[in-house]
Amino acid sequence: MKTLQLRAFGKPTTAPELIEAAPLEPGAGQVLVALEAAPINPSDLLLITGRYGVRPPLPAALGAEGVGRIVAVGPTVDPVRIGERILIVPTLEHGTWQDQTVINEGDAVPVDPKADPLQLSMLGINPLTADLLLRRFTDLAPGAWVGQTGANSAVGRYVIALAKLAGVRTLNVVRRPEVAADLVEVGADAVVVSGPDLAEQLAAALGNDQISLVLDAVSGDVVTELAHSLVFGGTIVSYGRMSGAPAAISPADLIFRDVRLRGFWLKHWLETTPSARIAESYGRLAILVANGALRAPVEATYPLEQHRNALAHAAQAGRTGKVLFTW
Numbered sequence: 001m002k003t004l005q006l007r008a009f010g011k012p013t014t015a016p017e018l019i020e021a022a023p024l025e026p027g028a029g030q031v032l033v034a035l036e037a038a039p040i041n042p043s044d045l046l047l048i049t050g051r052y053g054v055r056p057p058l059p060a061a062l063g064a065e066g067v068g069r070i071v072a073v074g075p076t077v078d079p080v081r082i083g084e085r086i087l088i089v090p091t092l093e094h095g096t097w098q099d100q101t102v103i104n105e106g107d108a109v110p111v112d113p114k115a116d117p118l119q120l121s122m123l124g125i126n127p128l129t130a131d132l133l134l135r136r137f138t139d140l141a142p143g144a145w146v147g148q149t150g151a152n153s154a155v156g157r158y159v160i161a162l163a164k165l166a167g168v169r170t171l172n173v174v175r176r177p178e179v180a181a182d183l184v185e186v187g188a189d190a191v192v193v194s195g196p197d198l199a200e201q202l203a204a205a206l207g208n209d210q211i212s213l214v215l216d217a218v219s220g221d222v223v224t225e226l227a228h229s230l231v232f233g234g235t236i237v238s239y240g241r242m243s244g245a246p247a248a249i250s251p252a253d254l255i256f257r258d259v260r261l262r263g264f265w266l267k268h269w270l271e272t273t274p275s276a277r278i279a280e281s282y283g284r285l286a287i288l289v290a291n292g293a294l295r296a297p298v299e300a301t302y303p304l305e306q307h308r309n310a311l312a313h314a315a316q317a318g319r320t321g322k323v324l325f326t327w
């Protein structure tokens, strides 16, 4: 059984090693899953370099999420589950960049076997993150504006789709003008491009309106501008740090307009939420993935053997979609 393993933190293209590991056996309450597809996310690249919110004990199996088929079950698990296509809940306790993985039965969420496995493999992290970002921080009335940075990311696109379904408008900040038309096509209400004239673009897009919630995956100066357009007492949720810069908010916005800055990490939510609620969320979102309402473009798929090319590709700027491992 091949597994992509991390022995020492380092560069994503050189640190992981593909090794031949002993076959896995499911224990009591566990299932053995043969992987079908598993995405490479920005958080995986951070984890490999040792700069993520957790540093797993090494050696560690890599890959946080994916989809596969149950091929064996341990004692106490109903063998009727063998053959089920399942989503692996991204607990970060089991690697998905390997031919097979053993997980607790409760972390194997059944999904529609007829739906696109590539889209299903991305359901565990980004759609749920988008859903929670929109629901947990502010009550959004129909017609309210949500502003977001990094809008061309997979999370950004799921936010656009979920906001549209809720009747909420999205004001989307991107760094490349060429992606704007596609975002409008998938439902963005306004797209602006980060740069020196961002304030003027925001004013033109909003008119007399204000933003009710800001979702930020980029950080840096772009947050300063969006904060000026937030409602009094409005919230900025920081959930990514693609630029590497600190979130910059003017003290005037913090003091005189009571702007609030919060963080969000899906791992905390998964660890502190009852499993029935987690299953309900995945069940609801899985239907939207299966019917095509929620989707992220895929730029390339690779076998595990080409992990260096796959990880270099995933780290490239200007991608048109996600990079995934497939079996």
Ligand SMILES: NC(=O)c1ccc[n+]([C@@H]2O[C@H](COP(=O)([O-])OP(=O)(O)OC[C@H]3O[C@@H](n4cnc5c(N)ncnc54)[C@H](OP(=O)(O)O)[C@@H]3O)[C@@H](O)[C@H]2O)c1
Pocket (backbone or CB within 6 Å): 041, 042, 043, 125, 126, 129, 150, 151, 152, 153, 154, 155, 156, 175, 176, 179, 217, 218, 239, 240, 241, 242, 243, 244, 264, 265, 266, 267, 317, 318, 319, 321, 322
């Ligand atoms: N906190 C959580 O629980 C949580 C959960 C899920 C995701 N996230 C975070 O959400 C973010 C998006 O994840 P994803 O999987 O959706 O990403 P993705 O689809 O792989 O896309 C990455 C995006 O980042 C943009 N980007 C990269 N470097 C940038 C920079 N220096 N300045 C501005 N934009 C930059 C890219 O812009 P272009 O399109 O122009 O190339 C692209 O749109 C990541 O930061 C990820 O870690 C956090």
